Amino acid sequence: xxxxDRTMEQIVFPVPNxxxxxTEESKVRVFTTTExxxxxxxxxxxxxxxxxxxxxx
Numbered sequence: 001x002x003x004x005d006r007t008m009e010q011i012v013f014p015v016p017n018x019x020x021x022x023t024e025e026s027k028v029r030v031f032t033t034t035e036x037x038x039x040x041x042x043x044x045x046x047x048x049x050x051x052x053x054x055x056x057x
Contacts, residue, residue: 023057 001009019027030053035045 018057021057022053026053026056 001011002024003009030046030049034049036042
């Protein structure tokens with residue numbers, strides 16, 4: 001995130017412990033296929049994958 005003083009601020013999202021039950025293949029798929037071009041598309045695209053990921057866990 002770019003702050004008002006034009007410095008960068010890193011935001012870190014913790015990964016819940018339940019995600020340990022995902023296969024490595026699923027983790028890689030989420031990382032490589034989630035849209036990252038627009039700020040809003042990241043979250044929307046991730047949540048579209050949520051049901052499948054939750055069922056796997």
